[in-house]
Every structure is written in C-alpha cells, then in structure tokens.
Amino acid sequence: MIKLIKSTFYEEDKTKQALTKFITKAKILSFGPECIKFEENFSQYQKRKFTVFVNSGSSANLAIIQALLNLGRLKRGDLVGFSALTWSTNAMPLIELGLNAVPIDVELDTLNVSSNKLLEALKQYPIKALFITNLLGFCDDLEVIKDICKKRNILLIEDNCEALGSKYKNKLLGNFGLASTFSFYVGHHMSTIEGGAICTDDEELATMLKLVRAHGWDRNLSLSNQKAIRDKYQVNSTFYSRYTFYDLGYNFRPTEINGFIGNVQITYLDAILEKRNKNFVEVSDRIYKKTDLYIPIRYSHMDFHSNFAVPVICVSPKVRDELVKRCEGIVEIRPIVGGDMTQQPFFNKYMQKYTHMGKQSNADIIHKQGLYFGNNPELTRKEIVSIIKLFCTDPL
Template sequence: MPEPASEAELRAEILRLVREYARLRHAGFALPAAGDPEEFTPGVSPVPYAGRVFDADEVEAGVASLLDFWLTLGPEGEAFERELAAMLGVRNSILVNSGSSANLVAFSALTSPKLGNRRLKPGDEVITVAAGFPTTVAPIVQNGCVPVFIDNDPITLNARVEQLDDAYVPGKTRAVIMAHTLGNPFDVTAVTDFCRRHDLWLIEDNCDALGSTYDGTLTGTFGDLSTQSFYPPHHITMGEGGAVNVVRNAGLKLLVESFRDWGRDCWCPSGKDNTCNKRFGWQLGELPEGYDHKYIYTHLGYNLKPTDVQAAIGRKQLQKFPAFAAARRRNWHTLRTLLDPLSEWLDFQLPTHATAWTQAGFTWDSSGHRSDPSWFGFMIRVNPGSPVSRKDLAVALDEAKIGNRMLFGGNLVRQPVFAQARKTGAFPMRIVGDLAGADAIMNETLFVGTYPGLREAACEFIAATIANLYRCPSDAIQPR
C-alpha cells in the first residue's frame, strides 16, 4: 500500500491542478500581452465595456483560501488592507463588500459622536455633484443630511467647482463628497482649498479612479476619507468588494471599522479577543462594569465585510494593477486617436485642467496643474450639430455587440427617487443653478470600454462602427 499523501502534498497537488484547469477554462480572461494572437471577428466577437481580467493566479489564490476555510475576513483581508494602503500611500485601508458600502461606511463614520462638534448631524448640508452614481449621494440622505447638488462640466464630467461658493451656506455646509468621474480627477486644488477654507470634511469617491493622479499624486489621498469599488468593471476586482481609505487622521480608522462591524466599540479583528487588554474592564453607556467589550455598541452600525476568499483574489489583482492601469491609458489613447476624424460631431472627455487633445498629448490651462486619469471608460458626447443622435449611436454599437453605457444615473435629481422626493418632500435636497451640464451628460453622452482585456482590433472596430454611422470614408479611420 502506498503511504497516504500528507496534507501539504495534497494541497500542492490540488493547487497544481487548479492552475492547470484555470489555464484551460479561463484562457480568454488573461491580460493580453503584445504579440499574443488576437482572435477577433468584427460584429461577432463581443466587445464588452468592461470585465474581469485574471488568470490562474487569482483562481489558485481563491481556492487556496477556501482550502484554509477561514471564510470571514482574516489573514488575506489584513494583508490586502496593508498592501492597498501601502500602494496608495494612505494611513489605512479598510475592506468592505462594495463601493456603495464604502461610501455608506465612510459617510456614517463622520456622524460618530466621538468626533464631538465636528460630527455630521441630521440636517447638515453636504455638497455633491448631480451627474454620477447614485450611491455616492445616497449615504447623505441615509444619514439624515441634505444633499446639495452642483453641476458637472459635460467635458471633464467633473464638478463645476466655480459653483462651490454658491452652494456654501455658513453654519450649514459641513462636508463634500464627490467622485473622480470615469477616472478623471476632479479639480483637487479648488475642492481641497474650499474644504480647508470652510473646515469641511472631504470624502473622495475614488471607486472609478484607482491609479489616477493629480499633480503626480494618486487620487484617493487628498480627502479625509476615500473609497474604492472592486466590482468586476473596476480597475481591480474581487467579485464584490470595496474599501474605505483613511488618508491621514488615524482616529477615523476605528470609526470606519465600527460602522462596518455592527457598530461595535471593540476593535479586535476576527478570531482575536482582548486586543485592548481590558475586555472585561469597560463601563460604557448604562451597561454594568465589566460587560464584555466584544458586545458593546457605540454606533448604529452594519455588517459590511467581504470574505477572506475575496481578499485573496484581490491581492493577486493588486499585483497586476500597474499593468492594468497602463492598458487602460493605452486603450483610451488608441480610441481617442482613431476617433479624432469624427471631432466635428463628437466631443471626448478631457482630463481636468486640459484644454485640448492633440496627437502629441494634451494642452493645459494656465493653472499649472495636471491630471492623469486611469480611465474607467471612454466618454463620447454627441454634440448638438451631429446628424446622429446619442440613441442612434447606442443602438448601432449595441447591434455591433459593442458594450456601451450611459454615465450611470445621468442627472440624479431626475431619477424617480429624487424626482419624487422633490415633489413629496420625502427628504430635503438643494439644487444649485440649472444643472445644464448634468442634463447634457444625461442626454448626449455614453461611454465605451478601456478595460485591460480590450485589444487593438476591438478598438479599431469600435471606431469603424462609429465612423460608418457618419458614413465617414473608411480610410479616414486609420489603424495606428
């Protein structure tokens, strides 16, 4: 009889087979390398606007974590949090189960009574931007605060920062939460100056902008808190997932963790007890002295943790992230170059502070500031002179199997939930100006992919499909 295999041998064999299986089963999902054969049939091969890019590393990491069967957030989660924080250069990153949860937890943390006078209270006004993703705004309302919508610029897609002063009401305005739209850093100088001047909290929704820089510094590092999403279309994925980054103020870490973890006062990680060395030595609220700290609650919290399996997958994605970000930038520039002949009818997104795009690069305004987006997508705006409507464009792309999306919720105040609330007064909000930019984004734009799985032939097909719609001579669209 042969000796039964040891645990280590079995594990090694399982993981070897998993890698072998993943290479066969998921071959089409790996990051394409230059020179890899490109199998693409125009009109038949789908061109997704986004998607998972992974290989045997992620599948092995997920299975290895499952074999360990820790399940809830544990060693992989702690390692991911450390590695993400180090990559961003922030004090802490705290994993949650989505970008929406990250926004909710980040915002809720700022309502903690532990912040004294600085805490956000019901009725406080919070400035945000009209066009974007709904869960950037929802936490404001969910916490009883009042969203104050300013407009977006329809070319950068970011806040019209000149409206910040119009939105500000002394004694009422207490925070700003806004996204770096489609990866384009907002005007960080204007927003951080404004927040500093009026002593406001700033939450950067960095869910679509991992790897973007403003004046050479990564976005997600300018506010008090920032947030990430790791849902599959995003720059890295773990299926569902997100993170709250604590940029400088170490005191916010425990508040973020408390809201993520049921509202508890205790900060022991999963599987550990008595980190504070006085587990049975606290007297809080009206509880008896010595009540178990593990079950003492200082906040009305949630449970928004992901699993360790997700974190294990995310760690592998993090290692690949520089190549992912480079591919996104490359794809954006390929599309921009190919679509340039259609500039008479189509506008394209510009990085904040850029004034124009040329083959040689961007030209910049006189501010001296620069932004370098890690593009989430490639925005196309059908301008008013176009003989083709945005709807025609979306339908044509769709028929050619080219994935395209509108800018999430468009002008959010026109979404049923906000439109109804304006009528019924279900919750208060304030709108600054006419939101014409947000309406233009809602009516005239869509975006196609820049995700790292997209290749040259797919970019050329996107451009050719659009050119065809305008009956542009096909030789106007030159493959690079």
Template sequence: MLNIPLMKNNILPEDIEALVTFLRTEDRLTNGPKVVEFEKAWSEWLGVKHSLFVNSGASANLITMAVIRDLYGPGEVIVPPITWSSDITSVFAAGLTPVFADVNVSNMAMDEEEIISHLSENTRAVFLTHVLGFNGLSQRLLEELKARNIPLIEDVCESHGASMGGKKCGTFGLASNFSFYYAHHMSTIEGGMICTDDDGFYQMCRMYRSHGMVRELTDENMKREYAEKHPDLRPEFLFAVPGYNMRSTELNAVMGLSQLPRLDANNARRVENLKLFISHLDPEKYFTDFAMEGAVNYAFVVLLCHPSEEKFQALTDMLRAENVEFRRGTAGGGNMARQPFVRQRMPGFNPASLKNADIIHFYGLYTGNYPTLEKEKILGLCECLNSL
C-alpha cells in the same frame, strides 16, 4: 461585428487558482488575516495610513457618511449629480442633506466654482466622485476647502490609479472610497475599501463595519474609555454606534491580493487604449477635450458635440448592431437628481437646473476599455462612430 463588452477577463485563472489553493488549506473564511494583508497591501499601493476592506463600494459610502454625521453633526453634504446612487443614498441614510453641484464636461466631476458657490456654514463635507477614471480635483478646490475647514471625501470607486500632480486620487481628502466590483479596474467579485490617514476616522469606520462594536477598535485607549464609561455593559458586547455588518471575507481578500500586482500594468494599457480612442475620434462630432492628465479609465466616454435625439438614437442603434455594450449617462443612472428616490426626498428641486449633468444624461454614454481590448477594435469603433 465589433463585439466589445464593458469588461473582459477581469478575473483570471490565476485568481481562481489562488482561491482554490486557499480553500484547500484554510477553514476560516470570514474576515481574518487575509483581509488584514489585503488592507495593508492596498494602503501601500495607494499611499495612505489605513484601509478598511468592506463588502462593496456602496458599503464604503454608507459607512463614510455615517462617520461624517457622527463627527461633524447634521447638515449638508455637497454631492454630484453624475455619480452612483449610493453616493446620494448614503447621505440620506446618514440623516444628512444632499446639495447638488453641477459637473463640468471635461472630467464629469463637480465643477469647482459650483462647489464653492454651494458651501455654507451648514456644509459638513464635500463628497466628490472621480468619474470614470478622470481626476475630479483641482488645487484651487483643495485650498478653498482647507481654508474653510470643510472635509473632502473622495469617491474613487471608478478611478483606481487616477492622479493629480503625480499623487493618487483617494489621498487628498479626509477619506476615500473604492469599489472592487467586477466591471471596475480590479475585482474582488464584490468589495470596497475605505482609506484614510486619520486615526479617529479609521477607528469609527472599524466599529461601523462590524455592528457598531467597540471590540473592533484597534486603539486600546478608546476601547478602555468606552468600557469605563459603560460599566453596566460587557466590553466585548458594547455597541457604541448604530453600525452595520459590512465585513467582507477571506476569499474576497485572496482575490484582491492576487489581482493587485496586475493593477498598474493593466492601468497602463487602459491609458494607451484611451489615448488611441480619443486621438481617432472626430472632434467635430464628439467631445474630445477631456482632462487627460492623470486619467486611468475603464471606459471610453462618447459625448455628442451637437446633440439631438436623432443623432443619439443613430449612435445607440449602431452600437447595438455592432454588439458594443454601453451605459447611457455614464454609470447608467445619468443625472441622479432625476431618479425617483431623489425626487421623492427633494420635491422642490429641479433636476434640469443641472445643465451639464443633463447633457451627459441625455447625450452621453460609455463603452468598455479593458486591458486586452484589441487596437483594431478601438480603431474600428472610432470608424463606426465617425461615420455617423
């Protein structure tokens, strides 16, 4: 049996050691100096001015959409059907309206023509997901959004280190979101990051992360203005926005600081693994024409070229027999427009109109690609796949 889990060894003994050492020496474990240190290290790694550590990628999504609503007002957000639930939930939660744009198969991100065709005077943002390590952006899309003055938010939760033209994904838009969940490129157990070069956006996120409180602002002028505007309220308990408590802890930041120095080397291994996988797949049977430039995947995408229910069943039977863990429809949920929480809120929308998303939903899956995945197992997996 091949025995390939989705992820392996993403938390190492040295990470646990770092945690234990920290616990032995510190008694303040809530959001503090280690969080700030991790945020700074992450900003440097990514190449942005500000990073804000939160307790999950979903929290990063929720805060980001809340700030978009506050800064740009109610309206529509262009969203992908191939993403995680929180990318859509966050739009609903902010009182914004999701507008689905279909994806293209080569990078599974929203197709640029689809996005552009859905832009209107009601568009408040484009919320693009870089799916499973593939860059989802194009220069043309960036230029079009800039010309129309529409903010781009990048969800990079599945794509740490992916790039376009040598520049990291997560640095192109107004803001970006990352996740450090166990099965991702690196892990803080649970965790997420909001990144931006925009001072005002960052200050808003700071308040949203912590109950909406003005005292979280690091901009002293903003703090003073709020205090002067509300003389009836105590400045240290001034709640300016309808915020959440989405702070993380020092422990998660210690994990992040221990993991980050390994990220680039791990990603290089993942890229090698993916190239080996794609080059040994039978292109007559499986889609291999992926947008590989700048891709850094923790997954091998398996997509049937000539889909049928029987072939997909044979594929999943083989993977189960070989004990190869997999997720259908990429992240698991497939075409998000098919999920009940979307159907309830968008009863008039036909999910089947998202044709490429449906191909991935019904005939696509991914298996794990982790740094220590052995070459023989990758070749063995290709052999099993090609024999079907």
C-alpha cells in the same frame, strides 16, 4: 459584441486556480488575516495610513457617512454637496442618514465638479461636507476645491470608486480629502468580485469605520483603541466586552475569499492600469478629435488617467441616439455612470427641493447626450480598431 466587462479578474485562470487552492486549505473564510493583509497592501499602494476593507463601494460610502455622524463631525439635517453626475449609492447614503443631498453641477469638458461650480453652489447652500465623485478617472481642479473646502471648514470626501490609480498634481486621486472610498466590483480597475474600501490618515475616523463595519462592536480595533473605548464606557469584563455595541453600525465585512483575491489582484494593478491607460489614450485621441460629433473631454492637466470605460459626449441628443442604434449588437454601451441624479426617481421622491438645480445643467446635457463603452485590459487590437471605426464615422 464587445462587452462592457470581459472577465471577473485580470489573469483569470491563474487567479481562479490560486483561489481554489486557498479555499481548500483555509481554516476560516469569514473576515480574517487575508482581509487584514489586503488592508495593509492597499494602504501601501494608495499611500494612506489606514484602509478599512468592506464588502462593496456602496457600503464604503454608507460607512463613511455613518462614521462622520457617529463622531459628530456631521449632524443630521446638514447640507452635503455631491456631484450631480455620479452613481446612485454616492447620493443615497446622504438621504438615508438624514442629510440634505445638494447636487453640484459638473463641467462638460471634465465631467467633474470644478471650483467654479462649487463656488456657485456655495452662494446658495452652506454645505458642511462635499462628497465629490472623481468620475471615470477624471477630475477638474481638485487642488483648488481642496483649498476652498479647507478655508470654509467643509469636510472633503472623495468617492474614488471610478478613479483608482489616476494622478493629479503628482498625487493619487483619493488623497485630496479627509477620506476616500473605493470599489472592487467586477469590471472596476481591480476586482475582488464584490468589495470596497475607505482610506484615510485619520486614526479616530479609521477606528470608527471599523466599528461601523461590524455591528458597532470593538473586535477589530487595535488593542490600545479597544482599551480606550472600554475605559470610556467602563466595560470591564470580557464576558460583556465582546457584546458591547458602542455606536451605530452594520455588517459590511468582506470575506477571506475577497481578501485573498485582493492580495493576488493588487500585484497586477500597475499592469492593469497601464493597459487601460494605453487603450484609452489611443481611442480617445481618435474619437475626441471628431469635434463635429463629440464634445472632447479634457484630461491634459492630469499626470495619469485611469478608467474602466470611455465616455463619449455627443454634440446633440440626435447624434447620441443614432450612435446607440449603431452600436447595437457590436459594442455594448450604457449611459454615463448613473446619469444626472436629479432626474432619478429616488432623488425626486426624497430631495424634491433640490431637483430644480438639474434644469439646464451640464449633468442634464451629459445625461441626454452621453454614453460610454468598456475599457478593459483584454481589449484586442481588432476590437480597438472596430471601436474607433464605429465612433469615427458620421452616424447621421
């Protein structure tokens, strides 16, 4: 059976040995210098001024929305657009924090929101922010989306949990909006077991994110930002300053174990991305050409495509269902990410007013006709050949 996820880490043995040594010697294992070093390394990789390291991609998504609310850049009740085809914890923070989560349909050939789909939604819904997902390492015309958002004063945030390393217009995905979120969960591009991050160039936002990450206190802020917030609230004594909670927060801190692993794994990141890209190009080149069976996915407009799974959109639900049967016991498969969010019970329970937008949408087609299999760096030649054979033979 070719599994979706093959290992916890790239270079698993070496990483586990290094981790064992680190844990034996480390004086602290809660948030500390390894986490801070990882933030610096990740900022350098992503070419962003600030990285706030957290304990998952889901926490990163909740933290960025909370931070924007704390800063007053979003207000409860505001409409926020999100990609109808995404993961649950992209849309959930919007609902949890009292915003209206407006699903925006995606394109069939890129699986992502395009400027056309955004403009269609804007005719009806005056959204204040767009929390776009760069699904499975792809994007549509993100630069045009960015311009529309800029012109209309819409905050653009990218959920980049599935697109670390992808490039469009010679720029890394995750660098098109005000901020972007990342996941370092096992099986994603780079693993810290569990982990996530938010990147931004906006210092005020990064400062608020650090406060949101840990209880609403100021302990991880720079000295100058600590001084500024203590002056603003007239907190003069050390006795109280360590226990003053300035705004709404959580405990989303990662541990030194995650930080250490991140610092090891990031040195392999380019090699991981190269291998996955090579696998993807080889299998998609063969599979997407079978247009009698599949709707090809377009990515020639991108400079580099980086994913951890290969999506396959069948021409009919019947073809998909037959393929599901055929993969049983040979290739582990699953629906495309979380499917069409408007069909999920949580969305129906809390956002019923927007569920009609899912009717006859592309997200619905992808939900009913799509599946994906894993693309990990350890795929063997034999496995690649057997995947191509399985998907290129008419299943009907």
